Amino acid sequence: MSGGEINIHATAIVVGTTGLLFVGPSGAGKSALAFACMNEARALGRFAALVADDRVLVSRFGEHLLARCPPPIAGLIELRHGGIAKVERLPSALMHVAISPVDGATAERLPPEGEQFSAAHGLALPLVRLPLGMPAPFSFIEAVMTAAQKTAP
Template sequence: MTAAPNVHGTAIVIGTTGLLFLGPSGAGKSAIALHCIEEARSRGLFAALVSDDQVLVSNAGGRLVARAPASIAGLAEVRGAGIVSVETIEAAVLQRAIRLVEPPFAERLAPEGETVEILPGRPLPLTRLPLFAGCTAFSTLVAIHPEILAA
């Protein structure tokens, strides 16, 4: 059996929607993902961390499944504060990748139907999540994808 590839990102689940936050080190993936979890919970939705920083992604029955490496399961790094324990779930089916983008934005509008290849031949729909003063990541994500609240 081949080991699941390790993807640099943070995976969470909101309701039944698995989200994979992507971006370079220091981009804010962990902070935004943890914020989205707390905001979702404050709205009465189930939300949990799957894995922070390293995400093991496997193809199971045509679906991309995220898991945490055993060494970091249940942990998240809060930059500048340290490693914290976070409520997690063992696995989640990924439905969407989220790429954090900061101003100035190179493009006014993201390309329609944009995807990112997570495993060879296995893309996920990609959402660019703009980060700017005065907005909350979760509210912006829900404005772009209201179906997350229905999950």
Template sequence: MVLGTTGFLVTGPSGSGKSALALACISEIRRRGRFAALIADDRVDLTLANGRIVARCPPAIRGLIEIRGSGIVEVETLSACVLDWAILPVRAPFDPRLAPEQEELHLEVGRSLPMLRLPVETLLSPVDALAALLPGKPGL
């Protein structure tokens, strides 16, 4: 997903809340009058271009996202984005309580993304949590 001008790869096991987190962030950013878009749900193709990691949606799932328990729905998407961060949705109880310092997600393209652990199902909005974790990003 893209929030403002920042590309995020949401990662984690099945059922961890990746799609719900992406929809919640995109909806909230748009309500705040800023740009946000989905690239892909469930699977994303990664390549390197000019030293940057680029995410693209496989054609078979373009424009689709799963709302767990309800079904697959159509959404507006972008065809590609440059990725800046990885996000891992986490639920209470948090173990470890604090994320490892300088945690990275290693990707099959031979590069890594810095990873943020983002609480889900808490009173804190995911966008507010991201803004706190990334204080230099006024576009959130």
């Protein structure tokens, strides 16, 4: 590791081999969207697991952002209005994409090209804006990331 850990307010999951870091203010819907993404991915036959919910310890690992969970909350995710659930988890994972929950009624229809989330230790992750209430959130993320890769120079 080449950077000390920083405790951030976020939710981190892994789908397949891709780390998704859900970012935004408290109450923005990060946990619900992460939970929905994990469930959708599993329904599609993909591996999906929680790294951390609410508090994520991030550090620099070479040129990558490494996420892990504070031990007291390992494997736990808050389902607003439903309580705390225990889910499949990984102790740590590299993060590849930041996801920002947005209100589809008020957010820009087309976000800026190449938008990034400034993560810890000078690292940045590509940012995907995910409308709240999206019926297939994981499929939406996958489609946006595929389109971004096709238009990248």
